[in-house]
Amino acid sequence: MVWFKRFIYFVLILLALIGLALAYVGLFVNPNDFKDELKQVAMEKANVRLRLEGDISWSFFPWLGLELENIGVAIGSDSEIVQFDRAEFGLAILPLLEQTIQVDKVNLVNLKAHLHKNAQGEGNWQLQLPPSSEADANTAAVKGSSNVSASTEETSQSSQMNIPDIHLEELRIENAQIVYRDEQTQQRIEADLDVQLQDVQWDQAWPMVMEASVTQSDLQGNQPLKMEASVNSQLTVFPERESLLLDALVVQAKISGESIPASPLEAKLSAVSVAMDLPQENLLIDGLALSSMGLNVDAKVQAFEVLSNPQFAATLSVGTFNPRTLLTALQVPLPDMADATALTKASANVALEGSLDEVTIQPISIALDDTKMEANAVLSLAPLRWDISLAGANLDLDRYLPEPVDTEVEAVTTNTAESPQAQANAAATDLIPVELIRGLNGHVGLIFDDIKIKNLTIDQLALDTTQSNGVVSIAPLQASLYQGKVSSQLRLDVRGNTPKIEIVPSIEAVQIQPLLNDFMAMDKIAGSTFLSGDLTSQGNSVDALMSSLQGDLLVEMKQGALVGANLTKSVCEGIASIRKETLNASQFGDDTPFETMRFPAHIVDGQISTPGLTISSAGLQVTGDGTISLPTQSLNYQVNVGITGSQLDDACQVNKTVSQLTFPVVCKGAFSDDPAGLCRPDLAGFGKLFANLAKQEAAQKLAEEKAKLKAQLKQKEADLKAELQAKREAEEARLKAELEAKREAEEERLKEKLKDKLKSLF
Numbered sequence: 001m002v003w004f005k006r007f008i009y010f011v012l013i014l015l016a017l018i019g020l021a022l023a024y025v026g027l028f029v030n031p032n033d034f035k036d037e038l039k040q041v042a043m044e045k046a047n048v049r050l051r052l053e054g055d056i057s058w059s060f061f062p063w064l065g066l067e068l069e070n071i072g073v074a075i076g077s078d079s080e081i082v083q084f085d086r087a088e089f090g091l092a093i094l095p096l097l098e099q100t101i102q103v104d105k106v107n108l109v110n111l112k113a114h115l116h117k118n119a120q121g122e123g124n125w126q127l128q129l130p131p132s133s134e135a136d137a138n139t140a141a142v143k144g145s146s147n148v149s150a151s152t153e154e155t156s157q158s159s160q161m162n163i164p165d166i167h168l169e170e171l172r173i174e175n176a177q178i179v180y181r182d183e184q185t186q187q188r189i190e191a192d193l194d195v196q197l198q199d200v201q202w203d204q205a206w207p208m209v210m211e212a213s214v215t216q217s218d219l220q221g222n223q224p225l226k227m228e229a230s231v232n233s234q235l236t237v238f239p240e241r242e243s244l245l246l247d248a249l250v251v252q253a254k255i256s257g258e259s260i261p262a263s264p265l266e267a268k269l270s271a272v273s274v275a276m277d278l279p280q281e282n283l284l285i286d287g288l289a290l291s292s293m294g295l296n297v298d299a300k301v302q303a304f305e306v307l308s309n310p311q312f313a314a315t316l317s318v319g320t321f322n323p324r325t326l327l328t329a330l331q332v333p334l335p336d337m338a339d340a341t342a343l344t345k346a347s348a349n350v351a352l353e354g355s356l357d358e359v360t361i362q363p364i365s366i367a368l369d370d371t372k373m374e375a376n377a378v379l380s381l382a383p384l385r386w387d388i389s390l391a392g393a394n395l396d397l398d399r400y401l402p403e404p405v406d407t408e409v410e411a412v413t414t415n416t417a418e419s420p421q422a423q424a425n426a427a428a429t430d431l432i433p434v435e436l437i438r439g440l441n442g443h444v445g446l447i448f449d450d451i452k453i454k455n456l457t458i459d460q461l462a463l464d465t466t467q468s469n470g471v472v473s474i475a476p477l478q479a480s481l482y483q484g485k486v487s488s489q490l491r492l493d494v495r496g497n498t499p500k501i502e503i504v505p506s507i508e509a510v511q512i513q514p515l516l517n518d519f520m521a522m523d524k525i526a527g528s529t530f531l532s533g534d535l536t537s538q539g540n541s542v543d544a545l546m547s548s549l550q551g552d553l554l555v556e557m558k559q560g561a562l563v564g565a566n567l568t569k570s571v572c573e574g575i576a577s578i579r580k581e582t583l584n585a586s587q588f589g590d591d592t593p594f595e596t597m598r599f600p601a602h603i604v605d606g607q608i609s610t611p612g613l614t615i616s617s618a619g620l621q622v623t624g625d626g627t628i629s630l631p632t633q634s635l636n637y638q639v640n641v642g643i644t645g646s647q648l649d650d651a652c653q654v655n656k657t658v659s660q661l662t663f664p665v666v667c668k669g670a671f672s673d674d675p676a677g678l679c680r681p682d683l684a685g686f687g688k689l690f691a692n693l694a695k696q697e698a699a700q701k702l703a704e705e706k707a708k709l710k711a712q713l714k715q716k717e718a719d720l721k722a723e724l725q726a727k728r729e730a731e732e733a734r735l736k737a738e739l740e741a742k743r744e745a746e747e748e749r750l751k752e753k754l755k756d757k758l759k760s761l762f
Contacts, residue, residue, distance in 0.1 A: 048075060049074040069087075107171075166200065172195070190214070196210070205234040213227070241277070243277045246271070250270045261330040282303065297316060316349070321347070327343075343369065370394050432492070443466050444465050458479050472491070476488070482514055485508045486505070500537075502535070507531035512528075527597065530557075535550065548605060563591050592617070596616045599613035609625070610628070
């Protein structure tokens, strides 16, 4: 850059003039005689007030040496901004004839600087030229407003100037103290410096050593933050190329203060090389390494246009470290974890590139304990938004969660939940981080194999989720677990005071027994489960979510069993009890196998009712209804069982009539109760059932007797009717014969009478 070259030229010319001036002064003048004149010139020309209380001495040929003591510099009427006890300078004369500046040493001792910026942003180091310099200032302003071609020509000429060689044997700044006050930012910075440069030459590396102690605080000195650092490097300056190079950079620092959790925090930073190209504004850092608190980070950084339009590319490698040890050192409280060996090993490799507007991070490789993860991410900074794709395997979340609380301890906690302290503890352990979710804005895609959470084993989990304005949508959520599949949609809304959850679940062929056993130590039902429906809930704890659960489900299980509850045995026990007989229970199995179980589930406030429950099994038909309570983890259920009887025991032999009955079995108790005693026959129901059966049998016998008597009476009526019919027919025949005979006799009598009358006529 032009200003860089101009600065170098200015320094070289200044050194040459100082050398010539020293030669003249050394031969002819005692500099102490001109202290007052020097003070007056500095005040008149630059409004700079000098304090020259010590002697000025020099040496000459072959070195021009200058030594000043007890010097102070102030701007105008302000207090002194720079003070030093002694300044030493030595310049070789003969090399100047060859345009080579060779300096023996530059030594500043006990330098003190007091810098101050007021509330308007004005610094006390800014010069205010006296009126005599206004004309020069106006001239400079006119020149500065000239056309661009003149400026370009000047730049071209300056770039063609030859930069004299310089050789500085040693530059030493001893015990420099700098105090900086900034009323705009309300900060105070105090720095103590010791700097040493040796064998300084253009285009060649020279050793650089610096010791620094910096303290930052507010203007009153409160809450100080102190850093002690040492810097060692090989510095090379390339004036022609306007570039800098630091080789073998090593920085060791110690930071302490009340705001530093691990105070004092020690760190070491090193780099193989740091190269800065000023015209191109490029910065290249190779072999960067940072180590602190057991954390080792290796990096390579490339930055472009760092002053105008920063862009960068970097690779980072975080070596294996112990996160527990790091967090403990930082005084970050660790949550209770079930596994003491969890969070003890981690490492990462990251490649990133971007600008001030967007950062692309890919790939990302992370290892945490036994978990491996690969990710790609695009981060937009204005406004903040992300797009992340994550894949991983072997994640046991239960290792990082607290151990399950015993039932008795949980009951005590529940009984004391009304106390303010208990409420505060409950609020501190919210299940859903509401404030965090409200600030989310982005998209995440995830595929993870072999996950364990709440003792559930998930073979594969895949989801696609968007987060925006306090709403998290997951569509779809797919999981392979327990020999089946889950494909659901979920929506979490935390915009209000209470988080709300909407779920559209779909389950296909999931083995329900191992799932329930792993999740809630419940193994009372087995089978291949199919489920569909919709659910809603709200709250910020497991209890609240269970208590507010609403929805409808359709559930079907195939080739399953009621584990630990043999309904046939329960019915036979009821039959044997009614008959006053003894049942050999050892001949029955523990479970009730079935081909299918199907029921609709209606859920209100965590209470599940299942009207229309049907179970189909060989020799068994079951219907039922009741309530399953998720908040209290209990059930109150009645099933009606129809059986064909059991050939295992004579006490359970049933006739055809009994086999057509359905016997009531009551299942009542907590999920944690012994399954063998959870379901029992309803003996009162059995008694009523058999009493009704006896009434039905008596009524049936009475009906049969009535029918028999009626049949007998009907037969007798038929026989009597037949006998009467026969008698009637015989009488009718007799009467008919008599009438026929009488008719025939009458006819004969009439014939005879007719004959007689005829005879009388003739």
